[in-house]
Amino acid sequence: MTLEFTRSAPLTMGVELELMILSTHDWNLIRGAGDLLSLIDKEKDAGDIKPEITESMIEISTGVNTNYLTMLAELTAIRDTLVANAKRLNLAIAGGGTHPFQHWSEQRIFPKERFFHLHEMYGYLAKQFTVFGQHIHVGVSSGDEAIYLLHMMSRYIPHFIALSASSPFSQGMDTAFDSSRLNNINAFPLSGTMPFVADWNEFNVYFDTMRDLKVVESMKDFYWDIRPKPEFGTIEIRVCDTPLTIEKAAALAAYAQALARHLMLDRPGAPSLDVYRVYSFNRFTACRYGLEAGFIDAGTRTRRALKEDIAETLVRLAPHAEALGSTAALQVIQRCNEAGENDASWLRAELKTGQTLNDVVRRQSHLWVTGNKAADSPARQ
Amino acid sequence: MDDIALLPSFPLAAANMILVGAILLCGLAVGQVFVRVLRLPRITGFVAAGLVLGPGVLGLLDQAMLGELSIFVDISLGLILFELGRRLDFRWFTHDRWLLASSVAESLLSFLFVYGTLRFFSVAPVYSATAAAIAMATSPAVLIMIVHDQRAKGPLTERLLALTALNNVFAFLLIALLFGFVHLExxxxxxxxxxxxxxxxxxxxxxxxxxFLASRTLARWLGKREDSQFVMLLGLIVGTVGCAISFKLSVLLALLAFGVFAKNLDRDHDLMAVEFGPGGQFFLVMLFVITGAGLRPSELAVTGVVGAAFVLARLAGKLIGLGLFAPLSGISQKKALLLGIGMVPMSAIAVVMVQGASALYPEFGATLSSIVLPAVVILELVGPLATQWALRRAGETEPMTGVGA
Structure with missing residues (x-):
């Protein structure tokens, strides 16, 4: 039995964001998903809002978009619905890859069979999975194209990690990482990268083997950094922390879209196993140091600053962004890169002025509603 | 130097301290028995311990002793009402005005039903009205203690705390207004x-x-250090309790107002959300034991029917009021039912308020007590169980599952 790869319009994009549900009393996570979802269910056209593994998480997702600005508009509408309903329950919503001071043991599994199954299988890892990521889908026309794009995209994974990093704090401590969230994911047996398969057929052979061995039941069981999503006809980038604003989330999606256009149209070389040899190291430094990380370019066999690599990529992507109508989005990325300031730096700066982690969460929740962090706004020139 | 001074003499110099220690330990022991053997909330145990030790049964704690211990009651009430006031978030009411409506409805209907019931039993209007006003309030002490003991956390818990804060505000204001009629009477x-x-x-x-102004100024100067802010708030709470007593104001209203201002006017978020924790437990245990000692089981037997009718009328008011507005406030009827049951504990605090301010007319206080106390006896014992049940059914309590916990 082979996995059918749904054909989808190339270079379309969609975004999923996992968000935290907060108590406005102490700004800790609160088990509000059930109440919030039943309130939203009553509203029509509320966008796609779903439960996640623990009861203080909620996931929003967009439809299929071709344009950055329409995606931003859709995200804005979903965010506003979510926030308005949360306010009725005196709850708050926020972005960010980890909740700074929640204790994983206090989390409760959302009552859904799949989540109970995961909890049974993974034990405490399931509750520690109370971390919040952004998933970016990019449409491709075939399974073979998906495999090609996925391998080529792997080189750029550190870009996404460093640009989106928003999880410096975990369990009440500064972790010294910009993205501590990915460390939680590393613990899962099926995390990491997809094997170095050449095309969709080879992938199917691998998948069948794993399924026959009862290692997996479906694609959902792979927690890879990028994975093909045959039922959507997309590849799914899963390394991003949920940013603190939807503006940043939309800009990251547009960056992925422009990058995909470049890789698909310009065809800059063939997939190389060399990328995977340095992959873990590049991924680690990007998590640890964010935009101050170093980067090993497997192609040229040189070491450079990650910032430099992102700046160069942005230059290469400029014509593609123009064609896609997302120049403004790439400017958001550029400003973030040049300043060397991702959301993790914003959170650390807030802790200095706000003094406690409760204050940091309150401010990040406020930021999620207003999105007025000047650097992320496409309008600023 | 006289040798005799080295030896103890009667009355014992620190008899009060021995008494306080003994009360705490008795309360604790009975509370543990209730939890371990009877599987009931420990609060019920504290109240039962007080009931047995008090003048109503064994008489080990007499009225004079209770008078000397009243400072603990006042400080405990201060802590609880300040904490409760901080749960009254005005922004919530601007985002969900139906919440405010449901609170007004449940308070009003409890008042009307209880008033009607007492009038039916031929209780004079001014007594009926004051007793009905007392019936509006849910006991913040019981609620906060149960929430703490059960580690309850979630939307229903938050709503229960907010609605309780509101019905206490309504009750206190109404009781203060009714004093006018008492004077006329x-x-x-x-x-x-x-x-x-x-x-x-x-x-x-x-x-x-x-x-509140003092706390904000001090908090700015102290910075966000939990230990400093803890002591600062405790100091201000105790001081405010003292001022309220000295100026013959309402301890309850003053501390509730302090908490409400701290929640809603602290624009720059200078005040931290301090947990009173184990230190606060000391005061709470004292409060419940002393409350228990103030109850008279014999009164229950005499006016049991009125007491039971009172309790049922009050519950009906709360359930109907909450049920009416539940759909508009975005919660299910099941949640409204759980909220109503969670609000069953009646505030013995309101009785304190009435007794304090009606000292001018001892006869009024005595008559009112005889009307309200049977209901208080029932609800002090049943209430904690009701609240605990409601929070558990809502799935917002945290069973102790940790290894060795």
Whole structure:
């Protein structure tokens, strides 16, 4: 039995964001998903809002978009619905890859069979999975194209990690990482990268083997950094922390879209196993140091600053962004890169002025509603 | 130096401290028995311990001793009402005005039903009204203690705390206003009847506001250090309780106002959300034991029917009021039912308020007590169980699952 790869319009994009549900009393996570979802269910056209593994998480997702600005508009509408309903329950919503001071043991599994199954299988890892990521889908026309794009995209994974990093704090401590969230994911047996398969057929052979061995039941069981999503006809980038604003989330999606256009149209070389040899190291430094990380370019066999690599990529992507109508989005990325300031730096700066982690969460929740962090706004020139 | 001074002599020099220690340990022991053997909330155990030790049964704690211990009651109430006031978030009401409506409905219906019931049993209007006003309030002490003990956390818990804060505000204001009628009932003039309620309300709220201003100034200077802010708030709470007593204001209103201002006017978020934790437990255990000691089981037997009718009327008011507005406030009828049951504990605090301010007319206090206390006896014992059940059914309590916990 082979996995059918749904054909989808190339270079379309969609975004999923996992968000935290907060108590406005102490700004800790609160088990509000059930109440919030039943309130939203009553509203029509509320966008796609779903439960996640623990009861203080909620996931929003967009439809299929071709344009950055329409995606931003859709995200804005979903965010506003979510926030308005949360306010009725005196709850708050926020972005960010980890909740700074929640204790994983206090989390409760959302009552859904799949989540109970995961909890049974993974034990405490399931509750520690109370971390919040952004998933970016990019449409491709075939399974073979998906495999090609996925391998080529792997080189750029550190870009996404460093640009989106928003999880410096975990369990009440500064972790010294910009993205501590990915460390939680590393613990899962099926995390990491997809094997170095050449095309969709080879992938199917691998998948069948794993399924026959009862290692997996479906694609959902792979927690890879990028994975093909045959039922959507997309590849799914899963390394991003949920940013603190939807503006940043939309800009990251547009960056992925422009990058995909470049890789698909310009065809800059063939997939190389060399990328995977340095992959873990590049991924680690990007998590640890964010935009101050170093980067090993497997192609040229040189070491450079990650910032430099992102700046160069942005230059290469400029014509593609123009064609896609997302120049403004790439400017958001550029400003973030040049300043060397991702959301993790914003959170650390807030802790200095706000003094406690409760204050940091309150401010990040406020930021999620207003999105007025000047650097992320496409309008600023 | 006289050798005799080295030896103890009667009355014992520190008899009060021995008494406090003994009360705490008795309360603790009975509380543990209730939890371990009877599987009931430990609060019920504390109250039962007080009941048995008090004048009603064994008489080991007599009225004079209870009088000396009243400082613990006042400080405990101060802590609880401040904490409760901080749960009254005005922004919530602007985002969900139906929440405010459901609170008004449940308070009003409890008042009307209880008033009607007491009038049916031929209780005089002014007594019926005051008793009905007391019936509006849910006991914040029981609620906060159960929430703490059960580690309850979630939307229903938050809603229960907010609704309780509100019905306490309504009850306190109404009771203060009813004092005017009490004055008239006992032949005082109109001036006194209007000025006393105004003095109570405005004075207590003003005192709470001053306490808030002081806390904010001090918090800015201290910075966000939990230990410093803890001591600062405790100091201000105890001081405010003292001022309220000295100026014959309402301790309850003043501290509730302090908490409400701290939650809603602290724009720059200088005040931290301090947990009173184990230190606060000391005061709470004392409060419940002393409350228990104030109960008379014999009264229950005499006026049991009125007491039971009172309790049922009150519950009906709360359930109907909450149920009516549940759909508009975005919660299910099941949640509304759980909220109503969670609000069953009646506030013995309101009785304290009435007794304090009706000291002028001892007869009034005594008559009122005889009307309200049977219901208080029932609800002090049943209430904690009801609240605990509601929170568990809502799935918001945290069973102790950790290894060795």
């Amino acid at each position: 006992y032949g005082a003039d109109w001036l006194r009847a209007t000025l006393h309620p105004m003095y109570l309300i405005a004075g207590s709220a003003g005192l709470g506001f001053l306490a």
